[in-house]
Amino acid sequence: MGLLVDGQWVDKWYETDKNDGKFERQASQFRDEISPDVNAKFPAENHRYHLYVSLACPWAHRTLIYRKLKGLEAIIGLSVVSPDMLEHGWSFGSFPEATGDTLYGHDFLHQLYTSVNDTITTRVTVPVLWDKKEKTIVNNESADIIRMFNSAFNEMTGNRLDFYPKPLHNQIDETNHFVYHNINNGVYKAGFATTQQAYEEAVSALFDALEEIETRLEGQSYLVGDQLTEADWRLFTTLIRFDAVYVGHFKCNIKRIADFPNLSRYVEMLYLHPGVSDTVNMAHIKRHYYYSHAHINPTQVIPIGPELPFIK
Ligand SMILES: N[C@@H](CCC(=O)N[C@@H](CS)C(=O)NCC(=O)O)C(=O)O
Numbered sequence: 001m002g003l004l005v006d007g008q009w010v011d012k013w014y015e016t017d018k019n020d021g022k023f024e025r026q027a028s029q030f031r032d033e034i035s036p037d038v039n040a041k042f043p044a045e046n047h048r049y050h051l052y053v054s055l056a057c058p059w060a061h062r063t064l065i066y067r068k069l070k071g072l073e074a075i076i077g078l079s080v081v082s083p084d085m086l087e088h089g090w091s092f093g094s095f096p097e098a099t100g101d102t103l104y105g106h107d108f109l110h111q112l113y114t115s116v117n118d119t120i121t122t123r124v125t126v127p128v129l130w131d132k133k134e135k136t137i138v139n140n141e142s143a144d145i146i147r148m149f150n151s152a153f154n155e156m157t158g159n160r161l162d163f164y165p166k167p168l169h170n171q172i173d174e175t176n177h178f179v180y181h182n183i184n185n186g187v188y189k190a191g192f193a194t195t196q197q198a199y200e201e202a203v204s205a206l207f208d209a210l211e212e213i214e215t216r217l218e219g220q221s222y223l224v225g226d227q228l229t230e231a232d233w234r235l236f237t238t239l240i241r242f243d244a245v246y247v248g249h250f251k252c253n254i255k256r257i258a259d260f261p262n263l264s265r266y267v268e269m270l271y272l273h274p275g276v277s278d279t280v281n282m283a284h285i286k287r288h289y290y291y292s293h294a295h296i297n298p299t300q301v302i303p304i305g306p307e308l309p310f311i312k
Contacts, residue, residue: 001292002089007119009110011087013295014192021195022202025185028141029122034129034152042131042138044152049138050077050103051145052112052128054090055281056288058184058237059142060127064279065233066149071159077102081109081126083288089124097281103132113137143176146230163230171224175231179223182209184238191250191296199251207254210263217262221269232270239267240280243306245289249296256306268310277312 002011014023034042034049042049051067053060067073079102082093090109092100106112110124116136129138129145139145150164164172182205189202213235216223223231238246239257246252257263271277290302 001085002087003121003123004110004113005121007114007117007121009088009108016192016194016198021193021198023189023192023198025188026123028125028139028144029120030128030137030140031144032138033144034138034148036152036155042134044156045133046075046156047077048131048133049075050079050130050132052079052081052101052109052126052130054081054083054085054126054288055097055279055284056083057126058241059125061237061240061279062142062233063127063129063145063149065237065276066146066163068275068279069161069163069273070149070153071157072149072153075153075156079103083284083291085288085292090126095284095287097284103130143234146233150230163228163233165225165227165229168225168227168229172229172231175223176234178209179213179231179235179238182206183213183235187238187242187246187250187252190252191246191293203252203254206252210255210260214260214262217266221266228273236267236270236276239263240271241285244282244286244308247306248303249289249293271310280311282308282311 001013002009016023032042034044036044051063053064067076078099080097080099081090082095082098084091084093084095088108088110092098092107104112109126112128112130113120113122113124125140127142127145128140131138147164150162154160186202186206186209190199190206193199193202220226222228223235242252242257247256257267271280286302290297291300294300
């Protein structure tokens with residue numbers, strides 16, 4: 001685990017000392033956009049773009065779901081890192097279903113970042129949306145990438161599924177904001193907190209938010225407008241990891257998702273949505289968290305359980 005400072009890899013953990021033990025996520029640096037406009041800087045083109053992901057990562061998982069459901073697998077290539085994120089950060093080491101760097105054969109993901117800018121200072125995160133033509137990172141923010149995947153390639157694929165329909169923009173954005181701060185990032189704030197108070201604040205906000213979503217799902221199947229939207233996919237990738245890793249490893253253990261009837265039904269429904277189960281890899285998920293965060297789990301022993309009834 002570490003980051004690039006002036007193009008050099010530095011092996012160090014997140015800084016929480018100056019912030020009362022609180023984990024603060026840094027903003028993604030590459031925020032360009034692929035557009036259907038042929039004159040755009042990054043126009044939608046067949047075989048031009050490539051996605052680097054970890055199957056363990058909930059942020060990268062969003063992009064994998066969209067690549068699948070929007071019919072982009074034949075258009076956008078894929079490289080899957082090893083789940084082990086150790087002293088060199090994300091690496092292309094061997095592990096079942098890790099592909100290696102299928103474009104350049106790099107050993108480490110930070111080499112991809114420094115190939116764009118050899119004096120860059122940045123965290124080296126997945127997902128990365130890569131442009132093979134310009135040999136650069138288009139975007140490394142999952143929230144942006146799924147918006148592009150939702151619409152930029154529609155002409156090419158003929159796939160017009162819309163998970164961000166215009167009339168629901170405000171409601172989706174509001175829900176995303178609530179879910180991001182309290183749940184998606186909330187589990188990380190709990191897990192990476194280094195003081196009791198920071199941990200308790202994060203866990204309380206997390207479970208208050210889960211209770212609120214549980215209530216919202218009482219009379220409806222989806223979060224917004226009673227139709228499947230981006231808001232659901234963004235929540236799903238955290239919920240599917242919850243009982244397997246966040247309850248134990250991140251100490252988010254007031255309840256399990258299995259203890260919330262509506263959330264359980266909801267996560268199972270989304271998991272069973274055609275194509276989605278292919279994007280869920282529990283071996284990578286459990287291995288990544290329990291093996292990579294040595295300060296939380298120094299023995300790197302990975303628990304066998306829990307039983308997850310509907311997961312193949
Ligand atoms: N805001 C980013 C966050 C991505 C992110 O933090 N990914 C994690 C893996 S789950 C990562 O690569 N962490 C490495 C690091 O923070 O150095 C996004 O949503 O794309």
